[in-house]
Amino acid sequence: MTVSAETELQIDAARLWKSLMDLAAIGATPLGGVRRITLTDADRQGRDRVVEWFKAAGLEVRVDPIGNIFGRRAGLDASRPPVVAGSHLDSQPSGGKFDGAYGVLAGLEVVRTLNDAGIRTQAPIEVAAWTNEEGSRFTPVMMGSGAFAGAFSLEHALSRTDIDGKSVGAELARIGYAGSAPLGTPIGAYFEAHIEQGPILEETGNAIGIVIGALGQRWFDVTVTGMNAHAGPTPMNLRQDALLAASRLVGEVNRIALAQAPHGRGTVGFMQVAPNSRNVIPGEVRFSVDFRHPEDAGLRVMEESLREACGRVEREGRVKTLVEEVVYFPPCRFDAACVAAVRAGAQAAGHSSLEIVSGAGHDAVYVAGVAPAAMIFIPCKDGISHNEIEDAKPEHLAAGCNVLLHAMLSRAGPAGHEA
Numbered sequence: 001m002t003v004s005a006e007t008e009l010q011i012d013a014a015r016l017w018k019s020l021m022d023l024a025a026i027g028a029t030p031l032g033g034v035r036r037i038t039l040t041d042a043d044r045q046g047r048d049r050v051v052e053w054f055k056a057a058g059l060e061v062r063v064d065p066i067g068n069i070f071g072r073r074a075g076l077d078a079s080r081p082p083v084v085a086g087s088h089l090d091s092q093p094s095g096g097k098f099d100g101a102y103g104v105l106a107g108l109e110v111v112r113t114l115n116d117a118g119i120r121t122q123a124p125i126e127v128a129a130w131t132n133e134e135g136s137r138f139t140p141v142m143m144g145s146g147a148f149a150g151a152f153s154l155e156h157a158l159s160r161t162d163i164d165g166k167s168v169g170a171e172l173a174r175i176g177y178a179g180s181a182p183l184g185t186p187i188g189a190y191f192e193a194h195i196e197q198g199p200i201l202e203e204t205g206n207a208i209g210i211v212i213g214a215l216g217q218r219w220f221d222v223t224v225t226g227m228n229a230h231a232g233p234t235p236m237n238l239r240q241d242a243l244l245a246a247s248r249l250v251g252e253v254n255r256i257a258l259a260q261a262p263h264g265r266g267t268v269g270f271m272q273v274a275p276n277s278r279n280v281i282p283g284e285v286r287f288s289v290d291f292r293h294p295e296d297a298g299l300r301v302m303e304e305s306l307r308e309a310c311g312r313v314e315r316e317g318r319v320k321t322l323v324e325e326v327v328y329f330p331p332c333r334f335d336a337a338c339v340a341a342v343r344a345g346a347q348a349a350g351h352s353s354l355e356i357v358s359g360a361g362h363d364a365v366y367v368a369g370v371a372p373a374a375m376i377f378i379p380c381k382d383g384i385s386h387n388e389i390e391d392a393k394p395e396h397l398a399a400g401c402n403v404l405l406h407a408m409l410s411r412a413g414p415a416g417h418e419a
């Protein structure tokens with residue numbers, strides 16, 4: 001097959017859509033979403049279905065000890081590490097049809113397309129489904145790719161427990177996905193197609209997001225300690241109101257992020273008030289702070305600003321504050337050659353595209369620590385995800401899959417035609 005014929009190669013959009021809908025029927029929710037929480041029976045059914053499809057497409061399937069599934073299509077050069085497409089099959093408790101599933105099934109559609117066209121690649125092609133990306137049942141999030149990349153140990157991941165005390169290891173064994181394939185095998189290049197989960201592509205009218213990296217994240221737990229006191233007899237000027245002080249800090253988090261426009265993010269999404277009684281001045285408040293920024297230096301400025309704000313609030317509000325860091329994900333810059341392959345794929349297919357920085361974490365961010373990686377975003381309706389109403393257009397799903405096809409082909413080496 002000639003090079004020009006390859007650039008005209010197209011995935012089968014209807015087949016991709018049908019696979020997405022068939023998978024979405026497993027764990028389907030009344031509002032059109034899915035509930036396939038990791039390592040539940042629904043997750044097992046989704047995995048079993050995808051493994052069937054992998055085998056039907058001729059892929060050699062292996063499962064590693066954290067339950068990551070890989071389907072391998074042999075290359076002409078067995079010594080080369082595979083070019084991998086992947087994402088995740090688990091969902092949020094009220095999740096959508098496309099978050100994660102798209103990246104796995106787009107990879108499968110690439111394989112089916114190569115099979116139909118009789119194209120062999122130099123490097124092997126693999127499709128990966130990473131375990132527990134969502135982290136809603138077991139923390140940490142992105143568990144399978146994190147263990148694969150050595151961000152934490154396998155033992156640590158397997159020992160995590162859910163709210164009922166069930167462990168990852170026991171649940172993997174129960175659903176039949178405690179595999180024995182080696183963990184952390186080499187990857188030549190990794191591509192992850194994903195819905196954007198934000199509004200930028202839709203607002204700017206672009207079909208493809210060329211993802212150049214992901215925001216770094218620093219999460220903090222903040223505790224503000226004042227003094228419980230009766231709401232009636234305690235004069236305003238003598239109060240040590242922890243909630244009033246915390247409210248000021250919520251405003252500060254917003255101000256700190258706005259000062260880091262356009263990519264800085266600051267969110268307080270969780271708060272506990274004690275004693276949480278309408279006629280008691282709150283004595284203790286705990287809340288979360290989620291800072292995101294594309295540069296480590298920016299994240300450091302955000303933390304320093306938070307600590308300064310805490311100092312001011314302590315003096316003015318007669319309270320004590322404690323700031324503890326609980327999560328750190330470094331900013332991620334994807335591999336220049338992989339990003340270029342995505343850009344070339346979008347240009348070859350004639351799709352409008354935009355460079356974008358992912359605000360959310362993805363398996364690709366961990367994989368990028370051990371292999372060249374990049375991501376392809378497509379628009380999703382109103383930027384909504386982690387919601388049953390999450391939606392994406394068939395033409396955008398197809399566009400992203402075609403870009404994936406051409407990016408993978410370019411990295412898997414000159415293609416040959418099957419004899």
Ligand SMILES: [Zn+2]
Nearest residue numbers: 088099100133
């Ligand atoms: Zn996802």
